[in-house]
Amino acid sequence: MPELPEVEIAARNLRRWAEGRRVEEVGWDPRARRIFRPATPAAFARALEGARFAGIRRIGKHLLVSLERGGAPVGLLAHLGMTGKWVLRGAEEPAPRHARAWLRLEGGGVLHFQDSRLFGRLRTVPGARFEDVPEVAALGPDPLEHGIQPAALAGALAKSRLPVKVKLLDQRLLPGVGNIHASEACFRARVDPRRPSRALSRAGAKALAAGILASFRMTLDAEDGPEITYVEEPGAENPFLVYAREGEPCPRCRRAGRTSPILRVVQAQRSTFFCPRCQR
Known part of the structure; x- marks a missing residue:
């Protein structure tokens, strides 16, 4: 199960792979609707398509991903659950096993969120106001x-x-x-x-x-x-x-x-x- 070090490595990788790049397309596994709760996969895609990665933070086991679209901030709160991972693949490479969501990036490359047991979570946060999310606000100092x-x-x-x-x-x-x-x-x-x-x-x-x-x-x-x-x-x-x-x-x-x-x-x-x- 991922704990702070594994989530820190995920944050480092996401910064290297995605910061400054725009999300051209979002896809999802229809069997994995629960990881997008309380929204739907379609709403998740609408929120992120066209947005550009601006910064990635980590608090405890939570990834706080800030994006911008049309000058407005968009937030993505990611939790890896028990088996979640972010991996990068080439645009022409097949999706890895248990890929539940994927973000096609400008300039090539696809970010995949893998999660075999479906305990992870990908939640959009309006205005990237992570401090308004109770589970984040409740965390102590990292x-x-x-x-x-x-x-x-x-x-x-x-x-x-x-x-x-x-x-x-x-x-x-x-x-x-x-x-x-x-x-x-x-x-x-x-x-x-x-x-x-x-x-x-x-x-x-x-x-x-x-x-x-x-x-x-x-x-x-x-x-x-x-x-x-x-x-x-x-x-x-x-x-x-x-x-x-x-x-x-x-x-x-x-x-x-x-x-x-x-x-x-x-x-x-x-x-x-x-x-x-x-x-x-």
């Missing part, structure tokens, strides 16, 4: 753009009865952190993901903040490129320390000459991976 203030994180955790890992998924607190990086951050910080948030020390909160950013940077370095492969896809490499490594030896304990397998537990209906020996 961790990559603004950093993570350990004192603020410690204060938020101290008020919560939730397990640490579950609280890290709160997009009002840390937009862009998802199941993968919450598990990875807890491991890097040596924090048991089941520990109550309010029991974590300020030093623990500081280590978590550093762990989140380190996990983001590692993923950006490992995955940056024109074609993203998600770890859940068949045949994909797993670059993570503990995520999806149930039963494998803990890499930190192994370096110390100890043996401890990675465990998997379910928290808030999501899988959590951790080492019971070195995470306290």
